[in-house]
Amino acid sequence: MSCEIDIAGLVKRFGGNTVLNGIDLCLKPGERVAVIGPSGTGKSTLLRCLNFLDPPDEGRITIGDLSVDAARAGKADMLALRRRTGFVFQNYALFANKTARDNIMEGLTTVRNWPKPKAEERAREILQQIGLGDRGDSYPSALSGGQQQRVGIGRAMALDAELMLFDEPTSALDPEWVGEVLDLIRRIADGRQTMLIVTHEMQFAREIADRIVFMEGGRIVEQGPPAQIFGNARDERTRAFLRRVG
Ligand code: ADP
Ligand code: MG
Numbered sequence: 001m002s003c004e005i006d007i008a009g010l011v012k013r014f015g016g017n018t019v020l021n022g023i024d025l026c027l028k029p030g031e032r033v034a035v036i037g038p039s040g041t042g043k044s045t046l047l048r049c050l051n052f053l054d055p056p057d058e059g060r061i062t063i064g065d066l067s068v069d070a071a072r073a074g075k076a077d078m079l080a081l082r083r084r085t086g087f088v089f090q091n092y093a094l095f096a097n098k099t100a101r102d103n104i105m106e107g108l109t110t111v112r113n114w115p116k117p118k119a120e121e122r123a124r125e126i127l128q129q130i131g132l133g134d135r136g137d138s139y140p141s142a143l144s145g146g147q148q149q150r151v152g153i154g155r156a157m158a159l160d161a162e163l164m165l166f167d168e169p170t171s172a173l174d175p176e177w178v179g180e181v182l183d184l185i186r187r188i189a190d191g192r193q194t195m196l197i198v199t200h201e202m203q204f205a206r207e208i209a210d211r212i213v214f215m216e217g218g219r220i221v222e223q224g225p226p227a228q229i230f231g232n233a234r235d236e237r238t239r240a241f242l243r244r245v246g
Contacts, residue, residue: 003062004029004194005163010059010070012042012049012218019045020056021218027163030192034205034226037215038241043198044090046215047165050196051085052078063162082111086156088166092148094140100151101127101136104158112159122158130154130184146177153184164188166197202245206230214238 003026012020019042027033035043048054049070050061055078056070063084068077086107094103101123108119127136130150132143140148149169156164169185170178182204189195189208199205205212205226212229214222214237222235233239 003027004031004064006060006062006067007050008060008062010046010049010056010061012045012054012056019218020049023059023218023220025213025220027194027196030194031211032189032193032195032197032209033211033213034209035196035198035213035215036200036202036205036241036245037221041215042218043215044167047087047167047196047198050163050165051081051087053087079111083159084162086159086161086164088149088153088156088164088169090168091172092140092145092152094148094151094155096140099137099139100132100143100147100154103140103151104155107155107159123154126154126158129157131180144177145173146180149173149177149181150184153181153188157188162194164193164195166195166199168198168200171200200245202230202242214241216241 005027007023007025010020010023011018023046037043045054049056055073059070061068061081063081066080066084068081095106104123104126105119108114108122109116127133130153132147132150135143135147166185170181173181182201186208209226211223212226213220214229216237222229222233222238229238230242233242
């Protein structure tokens with residue numbers, strides 16, 4: 001099967017620091033890929049480059065029939081990529097002055113230009129799906145960490161994006177809220193949503209991912225099915241990392 005998402009030769013520098021050093025990655029339709037690796041390795045930057053939260057310096061990003069050359073990309077390309085990706089942040093990144101419902105509607109009315117009633121209807125559906133059907137009027141400060149992250153995920157789900165990007169979605173949560181957030185992500189994964197998820201939850205990655213990508217130093221060191229990476233990694237760097245976190 002061909003790539004639905006094709007990342008080719010992605011390079012990102014911050015000043016003189018090359019943080020992504022030629023990333024190539026192909027995701028088939030419905031494929032769920034977990035990215036693991038030491039901190040400071042470029043995992044967040046990779047995700048952020050894919051929708052131009054950090055504009056990449058070189059490489060090509062293809063999502064379905066949209067293909068963007070990083071070196072020549074303009075504002076229209078950036079917006080087109082954002083329309084096709086949903087992003088879930090580590091720290092939720094909700095608007096504190098907007099209700100849960102308005103946070104979920106935000107992308108629909110701004111990035112998608114949906115009329116408000118249509119966006120409201122969609123937000124109502126999403127609130128049900130994330131188990132917060134009765135909390136649409138609540139502001140983030142009135143919600144638990146787990147509920148806030150479910151809103152963060154709901155906001156990305158609302159976009160019905162071809163690619164969902166999760167950047168360590170549970171690492172800012174108190175332990176008591178991790179389970180409910182992982183359960184929601186598991187449901188999304190079960191629906192065969194194409195996704196890239198950066199996580200330090202190794203057991204979870206093993207359960208939901210079709211493929212594990214191990215990154216170090218801005219490069220993909222090794223990738224393969226969970227059983228291979230967790231049971232029989234070839235590269236010593238992968239094995240050393242897994243010993244440290246396992
Ligand atoms: P990871 O998510 O794997 O922990 P990051 O992608 O956050 O790694 O960071 C990779 C490297 O890029 C780190 O050395 C970090 O300091 C650097 N970096 C990330 N964002 C910026 C930025 N906005 N400006 C300068 N350096 C950055
Ligand atoms: Mg990170």
